[in-house]
Amino acid sequence: MSKLNAAEVEARLDAFFEENLKLVQLESGYRLSPESQNVARWQTRLYWRRLREIAERVTDTEVKLSLPEQVTPRTKVKFGIEGIVDIVRENDRVVMYDLKTHEASYIRENKELYRQQLNVYAYIWKNLRGEPLDETAIICTTFPPEWRGILQDEARLAPALAAWEPVIELDFDPDEAADTIRHFAEIVEQIEAGKFAPAPASQLKEHVPGTKSVFGRYVCRNCDARFSCSSYREYALGSSAPTERKFLDYYNDLGAEADREDFIDAALELAPTLADPDEFRD
């Protein structure tokens, strides 16, 4: 079979993307707005353009790693940990890649968080499965948000893409996995006991490392619980704007434009068709 050229590969990727999108929409009942679809489509194209070398070398795709039958320390609740990774076996070296849809700058600033997770995966792969492992790395699939304006402008996109470094190597130590699993068990125990509290209001004003945003914008604006969260209410109503304006902003803040479109599109999609509009009149 003849090898596909770059344009043909991208056309195939787009076709796979559309198929998957339809499936996800059918299965979830959730519909992405045209804007979100476009960003997701570009995410797959740019992943291919920048990471083609790695993608073509992957020998074990979407390997499911499971750590079942874990038990919380006091209440003895059973839980399991699962993850999916890609493996490249090459020249007697084995590299494990964990794909994340987070911004590369955020991952670089918060490496320890990601390292702890990779330690658990490394422990399952190496110690439980007895497989060799030489390196671990995160692949960040989200392109920088500032690229949204240059996606159609090849002259500006190409150099930005060449300078993009979405692979972040992290050292690993399977022996440290026990601490992460213990910490995870503590969290499971608290959730099961209904003990969870929002971050303190003061934290919502703090800058999130690796972003240009504060916690209240970067995290809370995407949180479905924000309108019933005391910390978010305090954060949102605590600005120096006039009281009436603050209330309006708070209750009208339905998220980013793309999220609002998603919400409206999904609601319209799910709305019943009016066979007889008179039925709904008094």
Ligand code: SF4
């Ligand atoms: S809005 Fe959500 S993420 Fe933000 S503090 Fe409250 S519960 Fe946590």
